[in-house]
Amino acid sequence: MLEVQDLTVTFHTGRGTVTALHGVDLTLPTGRVTGLVGESGCGKTVTALAVMRLLRPPGEIRGGRVLLGGQNLLALSEREMDRVRGARIAMIFQQPRASLNPVFPVAAQLTHVLRLHRGLSGRAAWAEGEALLARAQLPRPERVMRAYPHQLSGGMCQRVMIALALACRPSVLLADEPTTALDVTVQLQIIELLKSLQQELGLTVLLITHDLGLVAEMCDFVSVMYAGRIVEAAPVSALFRRPLHPYTRGLMASRMRAGSRALPAGIPGRIPDLHQMPAGCPFHPRCPLAQGLCAERDASPETVDGGDPAASGAARMVRCHFWGRGVA
Amino acid sequence: MTLVTFVLTRVLPGSPIDQIASPMSTPAQRHALMVHYGLDRPLWEQYATYILGIGRGDLGTSFTTSQPVARDLERFFPATLELTTAAIVIATVIGVPLGLCGAVRRGSWVDHLVRIVAVVGVALPIFWLSLVLIYLMFYRWHLLPAPIGRLSPRITPPRVITGLLLIDSLLGRDGVAFADAAGHLLLPVTVLAFAAVAPLARITRTSTLDVLSSPHVQATRALGIPWRSIVWKYAFRNAMLPVLTMLAIVYGFLLGGSVLVETLFAWPGLGRYAFNAISGNDYPAVQGFILYATLIYIAIFILVDVLYAVLDPRVQT
Ligand SMILES: Nc1ncnc2c1ncn2[C@@H]1O[C@H](COP(=O)(O)OP(=O)(O)OP(=O)(O)O)[C@@H](O)[C@H]1O
Ligand SMILES: [Mg+2]
Numbered sequence: 284m285l286e287v288q289d290l291t292v293t294f295h296t297g298r299g300t301v302t303a304l305h306g307v308d309l310t311l312p313t314g315r316v317t318g319l320v321g322e323s324g325c326g327k328t329v330t331a332l333a334v335m336r337l338l339r340p341p342g343e344i345r346g347g348r349v350l351l352g353g354q355n356l357l358a359l360s361e362r363e364m365d366r367v368r369g370a371r372i373a374m375i376f377q378q379p380r381a382s383l384n385p386v387f388p389v390a391a392q393l394t395h396v397l398r399l400h401r402g403l404s405g406r407a408a409w410a411e412g413e414a415l416l417a418r419a420q421l422p423r424p425e426r427v428m429r430a431y432p433h434q435l436s437g438g439m440c441q442r443v444m445i446a447l448a449l450a451c452r453p454s455v456l457l458a459d460e461p462t463t464a465l466d467v468t469v470q471l472q473i474i475e476l477l478k479s480l481q482q483e484l485g486l487t488v489l490l491i492t493h494d495l496g497l498v499a500e501m502c503d504f505v506s507v508m509y510a511g512r513i514v515e516a517a518p519v520s521a522l523f524r525r526p527l528h529p530y531t532r533g534l535m536a537s538r539m540r541a542g543s544r545a546l547p548a549g550i551p552g553r554i555p556d557l558h559q560m561p562a563g564c565p566f567h568p569r570c571p572l573a574q575g576l577c578a579e580r581d582a583s584p585e586t587v588d589g590g591d592p593a594a595s596g597a598a599r600m601v602r603c604h605f606w607g608r609g610v611a
Numbered sequence: 612m613t614l615v616t617f618v619l620t621r622v623l624p625g626s627p628i629d630q631i632a633s634p635m636s637t638p639a640q641r642h643a644l645m646v647h648y649g650l651d652r653p654l655w656e657q658y659a660t661y662i663l664g665i666g667r668g669d670l671g672t673s674f675t676t677s678q679p680v681a682r683d684l685e686r687f688f689p690a691t692l693e694l695t696t697a698a699i700v701i702a703t704v705i706g707v708p709l710g711l712c713g714a715v716r717r718g719s720w721v722d723h724l725v726r727i728v729a730v731v732g733v734a735l736p737i738f739w740l741s742l743v744l745i746y747l748m749f750y751r752w753h754l755l756p757a758p759i760g761r762l763s764p765r766i767t768p769p770r771v772i773t774g775l776l777l778i779d780s781l782l783g784r785d786g787v788a789f790a791d792a793a794g795h796l797l798l799p800v801t802v803l804a805f806a807a808v809a810p811l812a813r814i815t816r817t818s819t820l821d822v823l824s825s826p827h828v829q830a831t832r833a834l835g836i837p838w839r840s841i842v843w844k845y846a847f848r849n850a851m852l853p854v855l856t857m858l859a860i861v862y863g864f865l866l867g868g869s870v871l872v873e874t875l876f877a878w879p880g881l882g883r884y885a886f887n888a889i890s891g892n893d894y895p896a897v898q899g900f901i902l903y904a905t906l907i908y909i910a911i912f913i914l915v916d917v918l919y920a921v922l923d924p925r926v927q928t
Binding site for chain 2: 332335337339361362365366367368369370373374376378381382383384385386387388391392395396399400431433444447448450451
């Protein structure tokens with residue numbers, strides 16, 4: 284289990300310091316797939332990068348804990364963290380081609396991580412590298428080993444990234460919009476690959492996406508993020524049956540109409556600029572349920588009984604003063 | 612290219628006859644000289660003759676040295692090659708690591724040093740720096756031989772093999788000549804290298820910073836590969852690509868700068884030859900020099916292209 288508690292991240296910009304994550308809580312149950320959804324710019328990528336401790340200045344983790352097997356990753360030294368990254372938690376990215384070094388063949392990094400984390404010698408690392416590429420369903424792995432990123436298609440690059448990420452048998456995989464940049468048919472193949480690898484290896488996955496359809500298909504749990512806060516978290520079935528937060532409901536409504544990357548049509552207005560955060564609940568300027576209180580004070584997370592036998596009574600969280608009013 | 616040079620040299624005021632003919636010569640004598648050198652012919656005819664000559668490797672005869680220009684250039688080339696190559700090597704050895712350290716330790720004292728060097732290197736005129744160094748190192752402290760030429764008159768030059776004194780003296784196992792040649796090289800090379808360090812350090816710093824914040828470096832970090840390996844094994848190679856291009860540009864700039872430095876240090880190279888040729892309206896010599904410089908330029912860019920193809924698999928060869 285990977286647990287994120289009260290994670291706060293700031294960016295120092297020319298126009299002052301902005302808070303990109305406000306005390307984010309996230310639980311990734313072992314062997315399950317958890318979705319993280321929200322509009323562009325709400326902080327999904329920053330969350331994943333902070334968990335990996337990959338943020339670079341001007342980004343800074345200001346507080347919170349990231350617990351992996353009871354160990355707080357935020358307290359580790361950089362050297363200790365290097366033994367966690369790749370070996371216990373891995374990450375794949377939105378732009379697969381840009382994530383591969385253009386002037387090195389695939390084999391360079393693949394054999395490097397195998398030597399580093401699994402102590403394989405040159406020849407064994409090469410053989411294992413080919414096996415991993417084959418497992419990521421790349422045809423002719425022996426040729427892919429020697430290929431450079433520009434010689435591979437986007438889908439093949441993402442398969443290489445998956446092979447790299449899983450090379451050292453991590454238990455947790457953070458997938459940041461792994462299919463957004465790919466063609467639709469390729470998207471499906473990559474999703475199928477991720478699904479089968481997840482089940483086969485019992486991976487704990489965080490799937491960041493805009494695509495609620497994908498969430499419904501792949502995830503067991505889902506967290507909804509808005510302006511650097513988790514506003515709702517629930518088992519997938521419960522969330523789709525009965526979304527509690529007005530923002531989640533807006534997202535659902537917009538899914539019916541617009542494509543996955545478009546602004547949610549079901550929600551008027553747009554996500555606030557981090558420099559000009561509204562007081563109180565950050566969603567209130569766009570919220571159909573907003574009242575005076577919402578502009579004064581942000582709601583605190585509230586645990587709600589699922590009230591839903593299908594979700595085996597699992598608790599869910601919502602962060603809204605008036606969530607009860609809009610729920611049918 | 613040759614046409615532009617050709618026309619330019621003719622259009623500019625002054626005539627080579629002023630140099631050759633004595634001030635006392637009569638108009639008739641001057642005319643005879645014009646006819647002798649073919650300067651009385653129409654311009655297009657002079658140009659055609661010139662181009663045909665180039666085809667045979669004949670660049671004409673210099674008015675000032677009375678030697679075939681091609682032979683002059685060949686004779687003066689090694690001095691310039693030695694000077695500029697030594698300067699670019701030293702500038703690279705200093706500038707690239709400076710830029711790298713500046714980028715890797717961004718905001719540290721090294722980084723500030725890089726930025727100061729970048730500004731000072733651009734701001735200090737070569738001319739001024741040369742005079743200050745000559746004054747201090749030779750006149751004041753007597754640390755170096757007189758800043759005239761490539762060797763002191765009392766030293767026997769090593770047998771010419773490459774034309775580069777440092778190499779020839781090493782090949783001839785002549786320590787005295789080597790030391791003297793190095794002493795003569797030191798100041799002009801320092802001055803030229805000083806001007807070249809700034810752009811090299813700056814481009815290295817910028818391109819390294821770019822690479823270190825690129826998505827593929829982030830992805831490599833996500834694999835647990837330590838930062839040191841990332842910088843030295845992976846990012847270094849990416850960062851060197853723009854530096855390579857800059858090296859070619861800087862080398863061209865040094866060839867230009869050598870005109871001034873060679874004149875200041877009485878360095879018997881192409882730059883001084885060109886300077887004398889221009890001030891003496893020596894058309895064939897100026898044209899020959901520009902042709903030569905262009906060829907050197909092209910050769911350098913071809914060399915850089917080849918290196919690029921070796922370093923960057925995206926370049927198709
Ligand atoms: N380097 C940075 N400097 C300043 N602000 C940043 C930086 N990186 C991210 N941010 C801020 O953090 C916020 C969250 O960004 P993030 O990339 O996590 O969004 P996201 O949810 O992943 O969006 P998307 O769906 O477009 O990928 C953004 O609003 C952005 O303004
Ligand atoms: Mg993102």
